[in-house]
Amino acid sequence: VYIITDDERAVFKKLGTPEEKDAFIEQFWLRRDPNPATPENEFKEEHYRRIAYANEHFKSGIDGWETDRGRFYIMYGPPTSLETFPSGGLYERRSSEGGGTTATYAFERWYYREIPGAGSGIELEFVDPTQSGEFRLALRPSEKDALWMTGGGKTTAEVLGYATRLGVMRSDDMMRNLGLEGDPAYMSGAQPFMKLQQYFQLTRPPEVRFKDLRERVETRITYKTLACDIGVEVFRVAKDAVLVPATVRVPSAELTYKDFSPGVVRATIGLYGKVETLTRTTVYEFEDSVSSDVAAGELEGGITGVTVYQKQLPLRPGNYKLTVVVKDVNSDKVSTLMTGIQVPQLPQAELSTSSLVLADAILSSRPGEDVTNAFIVPTGFKVYPNLKHEFDARSVLYLYAEAYNAALDQRLEQPRLRAAVELLRDGKVTHRWAPRLMYLRGRLAIFHYIDLQNFEPRAYSVRLSLEDLVSGRQLEKSVSFKVVRSRTKTS
Template identity: 35%
Template sequence: MRPNAIPSTDAGRPLILSRTPGAAWRAALATVTLLALIGAGVPAVAQKTTDDPEAAKKEERAMQERWRQWMETEVAYIITDEEKALFNKLSTDEERDRFVEDFWRRRDPDPRTAENEYKIEYYRRIAYANDRYASGIPGWKSDRGRVYITLGPPDSIETHPAGSYYAGGLTSHGGSTLTYPMQVWTYRRIPWIGDDVRIEFVDKSSSGAFKLLSGPLDRADTLNAMTTLMSEEMLTRYDASDLVYLPIGTNRPQDQLFERFEQYAALQHAPKIRFDDLKQRVSAHAYTQSFPLAVQGYPLWMLPERAVVPLSVEVENRHLRYDQKGDSYQARLNVYILIEALDGRIMAEFDDDTVSAYTPNDFDRRLTEKTVYQRFVLLPAGRYKLSLAVKDTVSGQITVREQSLHIPALPAGELALSGLILARTVLPATAKDDPANPFLIGAFKVVPNVAATYRADDRLAVYGQIYRPARAEDSQRPQLSVRFEIRQGDAVRLTVEDPAGRSIKLDGPDRYVFMRGLPLAELAPGRYELRVTVEDAVGGGTASTTSRFVKE
């Protein structure tokens, strides 16, 4: 996990800043250093120092230039259009000074501490960019500097010196090319762009001024132009076709020609939140419940360092208002979600909408069901604050709430289980299922019961994942058994034993999942706990996980 991220609502890399005892004096040093490096500190409120009208005008012009530099230089990458418009309307230095104070205060992840961690990290990144990426212009103005300041350190960097033979492979449209000096930065995820994002910089002048490539055609021009710098001896060593970049052979949608241009455009701008009214309510902590909803995150450790978390929001249909449109009744929900680390860093921020539509013949029955919205987010282990606002667009009613979200760490080197997803249905995925279906997890379609409430005639479906089972030497397969127990207090109300592990399925090269439907008909209404225990006959390990539910 990388330690330095700006908790920006616009474009921060979602990682946690380490706190150390010396943070305060290092913060002051970083701030002073940064101000010297960029040559445009935060102006203090102007004080009248002379009665000379000409000198006063000169001082006023100098102050105006300093304010302009603050907005266009020092905070250029993080100030929003709305803040910029408001700042330009201010008429006095006292107003501008208060604006600057409020500007940083709004971004302070923990106002209880003496230092503003956001401001410290922002300045640190600018200082780092100035130190590493300057080439004729200050480093913070360079393309690499802008990307570093906005997104934080990349997860990996590939460096290709001038004249190197660059085999792009499947992630770069195939083919091999001779290159100018080139760097490829990879980010595992940029929320408003996608997963496994490769950002390429090339130094056409061989001066250290690396430029962000807009797409394959930009690099094609770069690579073709490389012939002007190659000696005749070098040219004889390569076929001419090696100097032409061909966008072929890629299997990744994000590497197709037009998708690369879209990525380039997206890198120039922070993600835009469409439902600003919902964002403002969350920012103002205007919590209200116009209709009840349930929210849950289900950590699944499908990546080494971060959990893949299906984040689910559930609303009962009877609380929504439906409009008749054509031959169906429709309700639409606008959703805004903000996930923050406890130190205030923004881990994920997005908005979306979902529509439920039913035919007139089916409408009354569907009103007894629920609408579930789900989206996947990537989070390292830790505790987070989850804030969300959900709007019924037909009635105009809005529910705003905040709750904790815990992503437990995966135990190292031993048999382990994910948390349980208590579901309405767990079914194998079929060829007819849309790959973009938000309920697909691996080879299975899991529709959660977010509120974990079941009626008398319901069956409880459960899904979970098994990590690091030992394998038998002869078969290279694990030997697992599983037990499902429903408890009420200290009493065990139902036990289902599966000694042969028939509830366990292989779902990938090294991932096993368990799933089961459990009958609830014999249970009295009340609150219960489901405990799932997996035993590993080869490795000798045992792991358990639990979740609570209610039978109505």
């Protein structure tokens, strides 16, 4: 649980026989045995001890090993030191949190002297905001503050008049002091990108002693073409930290399906990706696999769906090249996809937006899912982008974007924006709607959907217009798409 690397998972999913899988599992534990000369595998025994401990001590509505505390205990063992606040209540903030007295939810603070691959002096907070016993890993200290959104529990800087609640909340959202009026001085030295990078590092499996799996997979690559697409979006998570979901789309008809279980066939895709700067410095690597199961009878009529994979990439502002090798495991067809990633410098005070995403679906995330999971955007929703911007005439087009730096209405303590979504045909507006706006996690989420059933197959564009009713700032963003004729199966 949690300790298998992406490389190993990709290899394991490609194994076809029980004998191959048994041999892989044996080697999996041997690679982690700290002392192969002894009959016991101390690493394996300690791993199962940690799972048993997690199930006994961290169980809530789910098994203890599935919780955030259980995950970190299994991966990194017991913390060097531990502070517990099982009932929450009155809490005197530390100076780094702004000082002052507030009330908190139940929370725990874990401290690790060192975690290999993540650094030293690692502090984690787990918070139970739902009072259900399920403590979740917090990215910001404010997540444990029960009075945060009420205006109560002021920081010392607010009490002394050196900061405002607007400035404190803005700095907390951006994870640092922006130098704007009302921002608190205690956030001046914060490093949001390092915090986010550490968050991603801690949620990855720990390194293993031998790194032969990646080489083994790469030496098997051949070069039969596999048709597929790639696309990236850009979402801000802090002042100088950006989340870039990279999505790969493979038409199911391109894949080779083999028998998996009675009445079910499976296709498996292997992926290897690398993000480089323009000077060819590697800043991120990943390897993974994804499988698609269908009923065996569907092969006769032709498969019309797609298999979609997404990797969340935490990046700083700058220009990058993303290269992804995509392989159909059952046929050895391979394609190499390349795309540029331009992460702009994030304006500190100007109204701005994320990428304008045209999607096939927008769903709510499940408990425990966060931005380290595929398709989760910073507001917590699950957004499935349509990479080709081609929509069936019988389908629904979903639009999603996030707005940043909207001025807060002091009375409402949230932004006030006027938004419009316009559909254009040959440059002329044919439809106009008011999208849904939701203020979540310090950012404004913008949603809209368009039922395409009565639209003629052809090219269109959609335009999002925003007006900040507090500051008066305005912006527009557009994207093109096509409506195509409905594809029907023929028998």
